[in-house]
Amino acid sequence: MDLKALYREIVNEHNLHPGHKGDLPAPTHIRQGVNPTCGDDINLQLEVDENGVITAASFNGSGCAISQASADIMIDLIEGRTKEEALALADAFLAMVRGTATDEQRELLDEAAALEDVAHMPARAKCATLGWHTLEKVLREEGEE
Amino acid sequence: MIDTSAVRRDFPILGDGQTIYFDNAATSQRPASVLRAVEAFYRETNANPLRGLYRWSVGATEAYEAARHKVARFLGAQEDCEIVFTRNATEAMNLVSYSWGGANLRAGDEIVLTVMEHHSNIIPWQQAAKRAGARLVWLEPDAEGCFSEEELAKIGPKTKLVAVTMVSNVLGVTNPIRELAARAHAVGAVIAVDGAQSTPHQRIDVTALGVDFYVFSGHKMLAPFGIGALYGRKALLDAMPPFLTGGEMIELVTREDATWAPLPAKFEAGTVNAGDAVGLGAAIDYLETIGFDAIEEHENRLAALAMEGMRKMPHVTLYGPTDPARHSGIVTFNIEGCHPHDVASVLDSEHICIRAGHHCAQPLMKFLGVGSTARASMYFYNTEDEVARFLDALGHVRGWLGY
Structure with missing residues (x-):
C-alpha cells in the first residue's frame, strides 16, 4: 500500500482517535517501552484475570503516528485473548517485520498486517514494533510493578 | 549566481x-569529479603510501600529501603538518579530547560548550571531563541564536577549553568564533571548533579566526565518507601525546618503548585513507570553482x-x-x-x-x-x-x- 494511503486508511484514525489511550482502573501489568533513536515512549497497561486472559489493555505515551496507531491496533487484537495468544500475535507481528511471517501469521494479524510495508522501512520499523516489543516484555517477564 | x-x-x-x-546537513552528494579522482587514485597509483620505495607508492604518497596541502591552504593553516587526516569530525574531536584533554585537563577545570552542540562535540568532552574531574559549563543562546554578555562571561578563570560548533546543525546559526577565541585566549584557555556544518558553506580561515583546533568531515562537503581532518596549531600538536598508536606514527621502537614520528604522522597511526583524501582534495577544488x-x-x-x-x-x-x-x-x-x-x-x-x-x-x-x-x-x-x-x-x- 502507498504510504499516504496507509496513513489515510488506517494510521490516522488510530492515531488521532485511539480507542485504547488512557489509564486502566486496576492494571495487573504495567510496562514502559522506549525507542531511544526517536524518543518515542509507550506506557502499556494490561489487566489479566486469573485464567490468564487479557480482559483490558490501554496505552499512554507520545510518539509518531505509526507507533501510536500500531499500539492501538495491537490492543484491539489482544483484548480478550490469553497471554499465550497475545504472545503468538507478537511473534507474528515481529516475524512480519523481519519478512519471515507465514500466511497464517499474516491472517492472524488482521488489521495489523496492513503495517507490513511501513514495517519494512528500516527507519520506521522500530515505530511499528514499539508496542509489540513492550507487550512481549511485559508478558514474558511477567513484569508486574 | x-x-x-x-x-x-x-x-x-x-x-x-x-x-x-x-538532507545536505547530514551528508552532501558527490560530483563526478570526486568519484573520478578516487577511482583514478586506485586505477593509477594505488599502493601503501608513506613507504615509497617504488613508483606507485611514491605516487600514492604524493597524492596523499597533495591532498593535505590542499586542506591546509583551504583552511588557512600556516603549515601542512597542522592538518591531521581522520575519519571524520567526530574522530578528530576524540583525538583532541583524548590527547590534548588527557594531557591538559585537571580536576576543577571548566570546559565551556554551547547547548547547541552536536553529540560529537558533547560526548568526547563529557568523557574527558569525567576522566579528569573537570566540569562542563553550558552557554545558552537567545531566541535569535546569539549569546548575551552574561553567557559569554561564563568563559572565566577556570576555563581550560572552549569547545564550540561554528554552525549549529539544527539552528543553522553561525557562532562568533573569532570573539569566542579571543575570550578563550584572554583567560589562557584554548578553543576547539566543530566545523562539520561550517566548512561546506563558508570560507574558513583558521588563522584569521584565531582558533587552536578545528575539525571537519569531508562527506558533508562533496568528499567521500570516511575522510575528515583536524587542524591543530603546531605548537599544541607538537606538545600533545599520540592518540592512536601503531605503525607509521613512530620514530624508533624497541621492545620496551617507542618515540614518536614528527607531525602529522604522529597522529596518523596505521595505513591511511589516501584514496578518500584524494577525493577530499577534488571536493575542495570543486567548491573553490563554485x-x-x-x-x-x-x-x-x-x-x-x-x-x-x-x-x-x-x-x-x-x-x-x-x-x-x-x-x-x-x-x-x-x-x-x-x-x-x-x-x-x-x-x-x-x-x-x-x-x-x-x-x-x-x-x-x-x-x-x-x-x-x-x-x-x-x-x-x-x-x-x-x-x-x-x-x-x-x-x-x-x-x-x-x-
Whole structure:
C-alpha cells in the first residue's frame, strides 16, 4: 500500500482517535517501552484475570503516528485473548517485520498486517514494533510493578 | 549566481529528475569529479603510501600529501603538518579530547560548550571531563541564536577549553568564533571548533579566526565518507601525546618503548585513507570553482524562499534566527500535531528527503522544549523550483495525516 494511503486508511484514525489511550482502573501489568533513536515512549497497561486472559489493555505515551496507531491496533487484537495468544500475535507481528511471517501469521494479524510495508522501512520499523516489543516484555517477564 | 542546471549535471545522483535532496546537513552528494579522482587514485597509483620505495607508492604518497596541502591552504593553516587526516569530525574531536584533554585537563577545570552542540562535540568532552574531574559549563543562546554578555562571561578563570560548533546543525546559526577565541585566549584557555556544518558553506580561515583546533568531515562537503581532518596549531600538536598508536606514527621502537614520528604522522597511526583524501582534495577544488560567495548567496536565497513560504503556513513553527541569511541553508521546523517522523515519511512519498528526529543534539532539543524536529537543509545545487515543490508538499502534510 502507498504510504499516504496507509496513513489515510488506517494510521490516522488510530492515531488521532485511539480507542485504547488512557489509564486502566486496576492494571495487573504495567510496562514502559522506549525507542531511544526517536524518543518515542509507550506506557502499556494490561489487566489479566486469573485464567490468564487479557480482559483490558490501554496505552499512554507520545510518539509518531505509526507507533501510536500500531499500539492501538495491537490492543484491539489482544483484548480478550490469553497471554499465550497475545504472545503468538507478537511473534507474528515481529516475524512480519523481519519478512519471515507465514500466511497464517499474516491472517492472524488482521488489521495489523496492513503495517507490513511501513514495517519494512528500516527507519520506521522500530515505530511499528514499539508496542509489540513492550507487550512481549511485559508478558514474558511477567513484569508486574 | 549559480547556474544550477549546469551544476546539477556534475552530480550523477541528481540526474534522477524527481528526488529533492534536502538532507545536505547530514551528508552532501558527490560530483563526478570526486568519484573520478578516487577511482583514478586506485586505477593509477594505488599502493601503501608513506613507504615509497617504488613508483606507485611514491605516487600514492604524493597524492596523499597533495591532498593535505590542499586542506591546509583551504583552511588557512600556516603549515601542512597542522592538518591531521581522520575519519571524520567526530574522530578528530576524540583525538583532541583524548590527547590534548588527557594531557591538559585537571580536576576543577571548566570546559565551556554551547547547548547547541552536536553529540560529537558533547560526548568526547563529557568523557574527558569525567576522566579528569573537570566540569562542563553550558552557554545558552537567545531566541535569535546569539549569546548575551552574561553567557559569554561564563568563559572565566577556570576555563581550560572552549569547545564550540561554528554552525549549529539544527539552528543553522553561525557562532562568533573569532570573539569566542579571543575570550578563550584572554583567560589562557584554548578553543576547539566543530566545523562539520561550517566548512561546506563558508570560507574558513583558521588563522584569521584565531582558533587552536578545528575539525571537519569531508562527506558533508562533496568528499567521500570516511575522510575528515583536524587542524591543530603546531605548537599544541607538537606538545600533545599520540592518540592512536601503531605503525607509521613512530620514530624508533624497541621492545620496551617507542618515540614518536614528527607531525602529522604522529597522529596518523596505521595505513591511511589516501584514496578518500584524494577525493577530499577534488571536493575542495570543486567548491573553490563554485566559490563560497556564490554558495552563500544561493543558499541564503533558497532559505529565504523556504522560510517565507513556511511562515505563511499557520501550523508551522520555525526554529533558529529570524534572518534566513543566518541559517546556512538549514531550516528546522515542526508542524503542529504531526510527529516529525510522520512528516518525513509523507514527504518521502513525494520524493523529498528531509531529516527528522533529534539531529544528534538532544540537549538542544530539550532547551528548545521539543522532543524532535524536522529539518530541510539545502546546498548550492538545490533549486528554487525544488523549494516551491517542497512548500507545496509541506502544505498538504497535515491533510495526509488526518487533519
